[in-house]
Amino acid sequence: MIPNVFHRHVDVDGVRVFYREAGPVAAPTLLLLHGFPSASHQFRRLIDALGDRFHLVAPDYPGFGHSGDLDGPHTFDRLADTVEKFVDAVGLRRFALYAFDFGGPVGFRLAVRRPELITGLVVQNANAYTDGLSENARAFIANDDREVAAGFMTLAFTKSQYEDGATDPALLSPDGWTLDQHFLDLPGRQDIQVDLALDYRSNVARYPEWQEWLRTAKPPTLIVWGRGDAIFTEDGAKAYLRDVPDAELHVFDTGHFALEEKLPEIAPLIAAFLGRLPENA
Structure with a gap:
């Protein structure tokens, strides 16, 4: 069956947060956290595939997609603050966490703060180990020049994130990077993404904290990874097994x-x- 997908907004500290929701609320819940420079639209087909059996919730972060923007600089701490309050605002009490790309640093912050919420972890090309940082990723993290960071906000770079490592370009819908770039090109949005690019090093500094949570909590974990990722390499996927040895990879x-x-x-x-x-309990 194809589920109905609801497109909603909720106010979180004055920010109008957009989210997609499907599936029976009593079923196991999966909170879908998107990456850069995308938004919840990246999960549309997954929601169609699973939303008849499971409860799926996919928000757009502040400064992404259909959500509003925060006042002042956008940081990963502030994105996590909003997602934490979003979870409470929409009444999610227990859920598995789908962490992709930026969803890793946002989701792991949430998991460390509120471990009682997390029933399981799905990791898809979201890094929590220096092992998985490619040379491209290390250069991105080391950069502290706003003009250089702005160079990552172009259509060519957005499209390359989809195409690099893919084996059959005919399976890649151009709607993905086209919609990503549409939102990225809205007034003020590139400045937001530059703020986050320059804040990315704060995530690497927290890797030991997240690894400690994984070692201690040992959440049920599924790792699915694209090995052709030019940003986060396959070594980053395998590194999770050090702390969650029973993870499915x-x-x-x-x-x-x-x-x-x-x-x-x-x-x-x-x-x-x-x-x-x-x-859900």
Whole structure:
């Protein structure tokens, strides 16, 4: 069955946060946290695939997609603040966390602050270990020049994040990077993304904290990864096994936005994983 998908807004400290929601609220919940420079639209096909059986909730961060912007600089701490308050505002009490790209630093902050919320973890090309930082990623993190950071906000770079490492370009919908760039080009949005680019090093500084949570909590974990990712390498996927040795790991011949090309293989893995988790308490 194809689920109904609801498109809603909720006020979080004066910011109008947009989110997509589908599925029975009593079923296991999956909070879908998107990456850069995307928004919840990147999960549309996954929501269609799983939303008949599971409760899926996908917000747009402040400064992304259809959500409003924060007053003042955008940092990863402030994105996590908003997501934490969003979770409370929409009444999510227990959920599995889908962490992709920027969803890693946002989601791990939330997990460390509120571990009682987390029933499980799905990691898709979201790094928490220096092992997985490519040379491109290290250069991005080391940069402290706003003009250089602004160079990552172009259509060519946005498109490259989809195409690099992909094996069949015909499976990549141009709607993804076109919509990403549309939002990125809205007034003030590039400045927001530059703020976050310059703040990215704060995430690397927190890696030991997140690793400690993984070692201590040992959440049920599913790792799905595109090995052709030019940003976060396959070593970053394998590194999770040091702290969560029972994690289920699957690596695919695709790139950073692995769902674009490998949804038919990844969606059943997520469904099986969610099916092993408890329903919402």
